Amino acid sequence: MAEIKIAAEARTEFGKGAARRIRREDKVPVVLYGHGAEPVHLTLPGHQLMLALKGAANALLTIEVGSDSHLVIPKQVQRDPLKGFIEHADLLIVRKGEKVVVDVRINTVGDAVSGNLVILENSSVSVEAEATHIPESFEVSVEGLVAGDQILAKDLTLPEGSTLAVDDDILIVNVTGAPTEAQLEAELAEAEADLGIEHDPTDAEEAEAAAESSDDEAATESE
Structure with a gap:
C-alpha cells in the first residue's frame, strides 16, 4: 500500500465552535495518538483527506507537521450523515514493520447459479497485518455457487504476512435459494x-x- 503524504497544521482551538470554524474552511480536525505519546491535535485539508480515504478505508498516511512527520492509519472517521463529508478523524500512529489489527472490506465477484441468493453475512473481516502492508480488500468468488454453499473466514486467501484476527469458522458468504414471488x-x-x-x-x-x-x-x- 502506497503512503499518502498530507501537510497538516497544529490545532490550538478546541470545542464545537472551533470545530465548526475549521470545517467552514474545508479543513478537518484530527487527533493523532499511539505508542504512549500525548495526543497530537491537528487540522488536515478536507478534500485531500477525503480523497485519501475514498478508495481505502485503511489508507497509510504520512502526516507532515513542519519538520516532523507521523506514519498513521485511520482508526475512527466521523462523517456527516447526510452529505458524507468528514467531520473528524482519529488517526493511529504506527511504525514500519509493526503489526496492527484492522477490518478489511470483502468484495464478492462472479455470479451464483441462477435462482440462488448470495448473502454477504460479513462485509469485512479483521486481520492482523504489517502497518505498511495492509490489504485494501479481499475478493471472494461466488461463481457457480448453489444453495447450501458457504464461504468461511478460513477460505479467504490472505497475503503473506497477514493472519486472521477472528475465528476461522466465521461465516462470510451464505448461498440460499431465492424466494419465490x-x-x-x-x-x-x-x-x-x-x-x-x-x-x-x-x-x-x-x-x-x-x-x-x-x-x-x-x-x-x-x-
Whole structure:
C-alpha cells in the first residue's frame, strides 16, 4: 500500500465552535495518538483527506507537521450523515514493520447459479497485518455457487504476512435459494399485519366480493 503524504497544521482551538470554524474552511480536525505519546491535535485539508480515504478505508498516511512527520492509519472517521463529508478523524500512529489489527472490506465477484441468493453475512473481516502492508480488500468468488454453499473466514486467501484476527469458522458468504414471488408476498403481508397496516381493497377484490355476495343471496332465495 502506497503512503499518502498530507501537510497538516497544529490545532490550538478546541470545542464545537472551533470545530465548526475549521470545517467552514474545508479543513478537518484530527487527533493523532499511539505508542504512549500525548495526543497530537491537528487540522488536515478536507478534500485531500477525503480523497485519501475514498478508495481505502485503511489508507497509510504520512502526516507532515513542519519538520516532523507521523506514519498513521485511520482508526475512527466521523462523517456527516447526510452529505458524507468528514467531520473528524482519529488517526493511529504506527511504525514500519509493526503489526496492527484492522477490518478489511470483502468484495464478492462472479455470479451464483441462477435462482440462488448470495448473502454477504460479513462485509469485512479483521486481520492482523504489517502497518505498511495492509490489504485494501479481499475478493471472494461466488461463481457457480448453489444453495447450501458457504464461504468461511478460513477460505479467504490472505497475503503473506497477514493472519486472521477472528475465528476461522466465521461465516462470510451464505448461498440460499431465492424466494419465490408468492413467498415474498406472503412475508410482506405478514409483516404488514404485524404492524397493523391495512390496505383498501382493489377493484378486482371488490368485484369478487360483490360476486360472492350475489351468489350467497341467490342461494338464500332458492332455499
